[in-house]
Amino acid sequence: MDTRAMARHFAESMIGHRNSLAGKAEDAVKVQYALHRTATGLTDRHDDQGKAAKTVLEHWKGDNSEGFEKRAGKLGRQLRVTADAARDAEKIVAGVTSALTTGHTRARRAVDEYLDAATRLLDAGKAVGTRAALLKAVAQAADLEPGYTKETAGTVRHVRGELEDAARKLRALEKEVEHDGVADGRAERTRGSTKPSRARARGRSRTIISAARKELGTRESPPGSNRNPYGPTAAWCSSFATAMWRKAGVDIPLLPFTGDVFRWGQQRGKAYTSLSAVKPGDVLLFGSGPSSPATSTHIGIVEKVSGGTVTLIEGNSGDSVRRNTHRLSSATFYGGVHP
Numbered sequence: 440m441d442t443r444a445m446a447r448h449f450a451e452s453m454i455g456h457r458n459s460l461a462g463k464a465e466d467a468v469k470v471q472y473a474l475h476r477t478a479t480g481l482t483d484r485h486d487d488q489g490k491a492a493k494t495v496l497e498h499w500k501g502d503n504s505e506g507f508e509k510r511a512g513k514l515g516r517q518l519r520v521t522a523d524a525a526r527d528a529e530k531i532v533a534g535v536t537s538a539l540t541t542g543h544t545r546a547r548r549a550v551d552e553y554l555d556a557a558t559r560l561l562d563a564g565k566a567v568g569t570r571a572a573l574l575k576a577v578a579q580a581a582d583l584e585p586g587y588t589k590e591t592a593g594t595v596r597h598v599r600g601e602l603e604d605a606a607r608k609l610r611a612l613e614k615e616v617e618h619d620g621v622a623d624g625r626a627e628r629t630r631g632s633t634k635p636s637r638a639r640a641r642g643r644s645r646t647i648i649s650a651a652r653k654e655l656g657t658r659e660s661p662p663g664s665n666r667n668p669y670g671p672t673a674a675w676c677s678s679f680a681t682a683m684w685r686k687a688g689v690d691i692p693l694l695p696f697t698g699d700v701f702r703w704g705q706q707r708g709k710a711y712t713s714l715s716a717v718k719p720g721d722v723l724l725f726g727s728g729p730s731s732p733a734t735s736t737h738i739g740i741v742e743k744v745s746g747g748t749v750t751l752i753e754g755n756s757g758d759s760v761r762r763n764t765h766r767l768s769s770a771t772f773y774g775g776v777h778p
Contacts, residue, residue, distance in 0.1 A: 440561075440565060440573075441731060441733045442558050442561035442562050442565060443554065443558050443731075443732070443733075444730070444731030444732065444733050444734075445557075445561055445577070445580070446553070446554045446557035446558045446561060446580060447554065447731055447732070448730075448731070449553075449557060449580055449581055449584045450550060450553055450554060450557070450584065450587070450588075452588045452591075452592075453546065453549060453550050453553065453584075453587055453588045453590075453591040453592075454550055454696070454699075456546050456588075456591035456592060456594065456595045457543065457546040457547050457549075457550050457591065457671075458692055458693065458694055458695065458696075458699065459595065459692060460539055460542045460543035460546050460594070460595065460598060461543050461547075461670060461671060461692070461693045461695070462685075462691075462692030462693040462694075463539050463598075463602075463692075465670075465682070465685070465693050468536055475529050528609055531605050531608050531609060532605065534601070534605065535601055535602060535605045538597075538598050538601040538602075539598055539601075542594045542595070542597065542598040543671075545590075545591075545594050546591045546594050546595075547671060549587050549590050549591050549594075550587070550591070552587070553583065553584065553587040556583060557580040557583055557584070560576045560579045560580050560583070561573075561576050561577065561580055563576060564576025564577070564579075640778075643687050643688065643689070643720065643778055644687075644718065644719050644720025644721075644778065645720070646686070646687035646688075647683055647684060647686070647687045647689075647720040647740060647778060648719060648720060648740070648742055648752070650686040650687060651683045651740045651742070651752040651760075652742075652752065654679070654683070654752075654754075654760045655752065655760050655761070655762060656759060656760060657759060657760045658758055658759040658760075659675070659755070659758050659759070662758050663758065665755075667679070667754070667755070669682040669693075669754065670682065670693050670695050671695055673695050674695070674732075674755055675695070675755045676697065676737050676738050676739070676753060676754045676755040676756070677694055677695055677696055677697045677699070677700055677738050677754075678693060678694070678695050678754065679753075679754025679755065679760065680700065680722050680738050680739070680740055680754060681693050681694045681700060683740055684722075684778050687720075687778065689778045691703055691778075696732065696735070697724055697725075697726075697729070697732075697735045697736070697737065697738040698724075698728075698729030698730060698731065698732075698734070698735035699729075700722060700724070700738060700776055701724050701729040701735065701773075701774055701776060702729055703776070704776030704777070709776050709777040709778075710774055710775070710776050711774055711775055711776075711777070712769075712773065712774040714767050714768075714769060714772060714774075714775065716775065716777075717741055717744055717749065717767065717775050718741065718744070718777065719741050719742060719743060719744065720740070720741060720777075721740075721741045721775045721776060721777050721778065722738050722739065722740055722741065722775060722776050722778075723738070723739055723741060723749065723751060723772045723774075723775045724737075724738055724772060724773055724774050724775065724776075725737035725738065725739075725771060725772060725773075726772075726773055727773050728773050729773075734773075735773070737753070737755075737756075738753070738754075739751030739752060739753035739756075739763070740752045740753070741775070742762065744767065747766060747767055747768075748764050748765065748766055748767060749764070749765055749766075749767045750762060750763070750764045751763055751764075751765065
C-alpha cells in the first residue's frame, strides 16, 4: 500500500486550494509587470508628444496652429491620465500579488504538514500488520483532514476577498480613464476574431513548442533542491509543462502534479488514452493512470511525432529541461492532453 498516495487522496481539496493559489499568483505577477511597462511606455509617449508638439508650434504660426495646439494638449492630457491610471493599477495588483503569494505559502505549508502527519499515521498502522490497526490509522488520517482543509479554504476565502476588492478598485479606475486610442484592445480582438479555430490551434502549438525550446538547459538551483523558476519547490515536470501552456494562452492553472493535468483535460474533453491522437504541443503522461504520483510519474511536451517515436521537451529531467525521445507506447504513456 502506498501510504503517501492514500494521504494525497484525503488531501485532494486542500491540494486544489494550493494549486489554485499558485496559478493566480503567477498571473498576478505577469499583470503587475505588464502594467508597469504600460505606465512607463505611456509616460515616455506623453513626454515625446509634448516635445514634438512644442517643436512644431515654435516653427508654425498660422490659422490652424491654435487648433493643432488644442488637439495636441488634449492628447497629452489623455496620455497622462492613462499613464497615471496604469501606475495606480500596478499598485493595486501588487497588493493582490502579495496576498496570493502569502496565501500560497500558507496553503503549501498546510498541505505538506498534513501529508507528513497522515503518512506517519498510515505507516504506523501498516507496520503493526493487522487489519484493525490499519483501519484505525486510516480513520485517524481521515479525521485529521477537515482541520487542514478548513485552514486552506479559509486562506482561499481571504484571498478571494482581496481579489474582489482589487477588482472594484480597478473598475473605478477604468471609469476615470478616457478612451484615448492607446490602451484600447478592442481593435486587436476584432482583428483576431476571424482567425479559423484550426489555424489558431496550430499557432498555439507552435507557441508552446517555441516557449519550451527556449527553456532547454534550464536547471534547478541548487542541483537536487527542486527549486525551479516555474512553480513551487517540488517535483517540477508538471509545473514546467503547464507554465509553457500558459505562456501560449492556454487557460490552465499552474498544476504541480501530473495527474491533475490529465484530470483537467478530462473535464474539458481534451484528454485521450489512444496515442494515435497525439499532436505537437500536447502533453504526454508517463505511468499507468492519474490517481497518484506512484501511477502518474512524469510529463513532457510533445515536440515531434515520427513513426513509432515521440520527442518530448521535459522539465525536471535530470534536474533540468531536456529533450528526450521515447517509443510511443502505452507501456510508457497512459494518455495525453491537447492544449
